[in-house]
Amino acid sequence: MYKFNNLDQLNKRFRVNLINSLGGFKSVVLIGTKNKIGQSNLSIINSLFHLGSNPALLGFVVRPDVVERHTLENIIETNYFTVNHIKEDFYKDAHQTSARYPREVSEFEACNLEELYLDEFYAPFVAQSSIKIGMEFKEKIDVTLNGTIIMIGEVKVIYAPENIVSEDGFIDLEKAGSLTCSGLDSYHNTSKIGRLSYAKVDKEVTMID
Amino acid sequence: MYKFNNLDQLNKRFRVNLINSLGGFKSVVLIGTKNKIGQSNLSIINSLFHLGSNPALLGFVVRPDVVERHTLENIIETNYFTVNHIKEDFYKDAHQTSARYPREVSEFEACNLEELYLDEFYAPFVAQSSIKIGMEFKEKIDVTLNGTIIMIGEVKVIYAPENIVSEDGFIDLEKAGSLTCSGLDSYHNTSKIGRLSYAKVDKEVTMID
Numbered sequence: 393m394y395k396f397n398n399l400d401q402l403n404k405r406f407r408v409n410l411i412n413s414l415g416g417f418k419s420v421v422l423i424g425t426k427n428k429i430g431q432s433n434l435s436i437i438n439s440l441f442h443l444g445s446n447p448a449l450l451g452f453v454v455r456p457d458v459v460e461r462h463t464l465e466n467i468i469e470t471n472y473f474t475v476n477h478i479k480e481d482f483y484k485d486a487h488q489t490s491a492r493y494p495r496e497v498s499e500f501e502a503c504n505l506e507e508l509y510l511d512e513f514y515a516p517f518v519a520q521s522s523i524k525i526g527m528e529f530k531e532k533i534d535v536t537l538n539g540t541i542i543m544i545g546e547v548k549v550i551y552a553p554e555n556i557v558s559e560d561g562f563i564d565l566e567k568a569g570s571l572t573c574s575g576l577d578s579y580h581n582t583s584k585i586g587r588l589s590y591a592k593v594d595k596e597v598t599m600i601d
Numbered sequence: 602m603y604k605f606n607n608l609d610q611l612n613k614r615f616r617v618n619l620i621n622s623l624g625g626f627k628s629v630v631l632i633g634t635k636n637k638i639g640q641s642n643l644s645i646i647n648s649l650f651h652l653g654s655n656p657a658l659l660g661f662v663v664r665p666d667v668v669e670r671h672t673l674e675n676i677i678e679t680n681y682f683t684v685n686h687i688k689e690d691f692y693k694d695a696h697q698t699s700a701r702y703p704r705e706v707s708e709f710e711a712c713n714l715e716e717l718y719l720d721e722f723y724a725p726f727v728a729q730s731s732i733k734i735g736m737e738f739k740e741k742i743d744v745t746l747n748g749t750i751i752m753i754g755e756v757k758v759i760y761a762p763e764n765i766v767s768e769d770g771f772i773d774l775e776k777a778g779s780l781t782c783s784g785l786d787s788y789h790n791t792s793k794i795g796r797l798s799y800a801k802v803d804k805e806v807t808m809i810d
Contacts, residue, residue, distance in 0.1 A: 394766055395720075397758040399657055402770070409770030411654040414734055414756060416628035416686055417774060417781035417791060418651070439650045442627070443662055444747040445620040448608055451662075451751075453652055477625055480794060484806050491800040502802075511604075525623055531746055537739055537753060538653040542660075544746060547623060549606040557603055561611070561618030565626060565783045572626035572781050572791060574774045577799070577809070580791035582626060585689060585780070587787040591700040593711075597693050600786070 413575045420573040422486055422505070423452070424474035424516045425466035432507055432516050434499035435463045436489045438573050440475065448547035450475065450527065453540050462495055464541065471529045472514040473545060476521035479569040483579050513549060522568040524551040558601075562587070622784045629782040631695055631714070632661070633683040633725045634675035641716055641725050643708035644672045645698045647782050649684065657756035659684065659736065662749050671704055673750065680738045681723040682754060685730035688778040692788050722758060731777045733760040767810075771796070 399407060419440040426432045437460075443449035454460045467473045478486045482505065489499040500507040506519035510526075517524040527545035534541055556567040565582070572580050587601040608616060628649040635641045646669075652658035663669045676682045687695045691714065698708040709716040715728035719735075726733040736754035743750055765776040774791070781789050796810040 394761050394763050395758065396761075399756065404655075406770035407657075408654045410759070410766070410772065411657040411756060412651055413770075413772035413774065414657075414684070414732070414759065415649050415651040415659055416630055416779055417626055418628055419625035421625055439652075440624050441648045441650045441660075441662060442621055442624040443648075443744065444664075444749055445617045446613075447747060448616075448620040448623075449747060450624055451650075453650060453660075455653075475623070483794065484797060487797045487806050488800050491802045491804075493802055523623070531744070533742060533744075533751075535652065535740070535742075535753070538656060538658060540653055542742075542751070544744070547608065547620065549604065550619070550623065552603050552605075554603050557619070561615035561622075562784045562787070563619065563622035565622065566789070570625050571794070574791075575771045575796075578771070578796040579794045580775070581794060582781060582783075582789035582791050585692065585788045585790060587784075588693060588696045590786070591697050593700045593702055595700075597696050 409575055417572040417574050417580065420478055420571060422476040422478060422489065422518050422521070423463050424476060424518060425463050426470065426515055427466045428469055431496065432498045432500055433462045433466055434489050434503070434505060434518065435460055436486050443544060449530065449544055450547065451542050451544045454543055455540055464543070467529050467543060468532070470514055473527050473529065474515045474517045475525040475527055476518035477523040477568060477570040479520065479522060480571060480581065482520050483571055487577070510551065511549070522553055523563065523570060525549070618784055626781040626783050626789065629687055629780060629788070631685040631687060631698065631727050631730070632672050633685060633727060634672050635679065635724055636675045637678055640705065641707045641709055642671045642675055643698050643712070643714060643727070644669055645695050652753060658739065658753055659756065660751050660753045663752055664749055673752070676738050676752060677741070679723055682736050682738065683724045683726045684734040684736055685727035686732040686777060686779040688729065688731060689780060689790065691729050692780055696786070719760065720758070731762055732772065732779060734758070
């Protein structure tokens with residue numbers, strides 16, 4: 393068993409990979425935006441988290457570096473962004489959006505991903521994604537501990553194939569082909585073990601699906 | 602293709618399952634705590650996210666209900682908590698920790714999970730977990746939009762089996778047996794597609810592992 397407790401003394405690259413692995417398997421999605429003059433932007437994010445169902449809120453972390461700043465600025469400027477799940481057939485293109493493209497380059501075009509506009513929603517969706525979510529910007533939280541920013545948005549519209557949405561609302565992300573990631577750069581498919589019943593005191597949980 | 606855009610009008614249970622599915626595959630871990638008089642608590646969390654590597658910060662969302670309030674109060678009272686990855690051989694026990702046990706009941710005992718103390722760290726680890734992380738509480742952010750709370754902690758110590766940590770620091774979470782979850786109650790194993798090289802403009806990403 394390894395024990396790491398003097399993190400300051402680790403080699404920088406080792407430390408970055410190690411710490412990025414600790415959070416477990418993560419949600420990995422593409423965030424689509426467009427600025428006021430029509431320049432689109434697409435960026436891969438692996439820190440998306442569920443914040444609540446009513447109102448329907450999702451959050452994600454933005455680092456104040458060059459790549460993610462375009463996304464951040466576009467959201468603040470226009471109030472809208474999209475969240476698009478990633479499938480195996482375009483995960484390399486999705487990963488490529490993390491390269492440091494200059495502002496005047498759209499990652500949609502540079503990375504062979506199709507920019508799609510649906511029902512007058514301002515921000516662009518990724519045509520290849522099976523689950524597409526239109527979001528309205530709600531709050532920006534500055535985390536003074538390390539200078540990162542937590543962006544919170546409200547779900548305004550969801551597009552998903554009919555055959556993956558269960559009667560109880562659960563979306564079968566495996567059928568959707570959505571991937572998960574670990575660390576900074578590792579992509580994974582999943583295989584379902586089971587859905588479990590709502591847990592109650594003095595009652596054993598059972599497999600519901 | 603389904604389109605959902607009047608979320609207010611959806612049946613409540615349908616809406617909760619639907620919205621909880623949108624975030625993609627999520628990190629699912631057990632948070633271990635102990636209050637000042639020695640009462641331990643264990644709670645399952647599926648909103649853990651990576652906030653930064655230097656300092657090494659992880660965040661998670663707490664809902665202000667009965668179950669998670671014990672975790673929240675213990676962390677604020679004592680400043681320490683643990684993050685423990687979940688494996689298939691005890692995922693039902695892990696899920697069971699979400700039942701509404703009264704404060705005087707330890708979920709470790711009620712759910713057959715072994716409470717483990719390592720190297721004088723105040724908060725209890727889960728013996729069965731292959732990846733165990735000791736955390737120091739750093740910041741509590743109140744999200745006024747929906748009354749949830751984002752808790753941020755700093756990684757102080759990491760325990761992991763030697764054979765799952767790569768030379769570059771990447772932890773092979775599949776070898777660790779760590780699970781991912783989707784929605785409120787669905788648990789999944791993963792299978793690796795590949796690790797990709799650092800993305801650069803005008804250079805194709807390649808598989809590095």
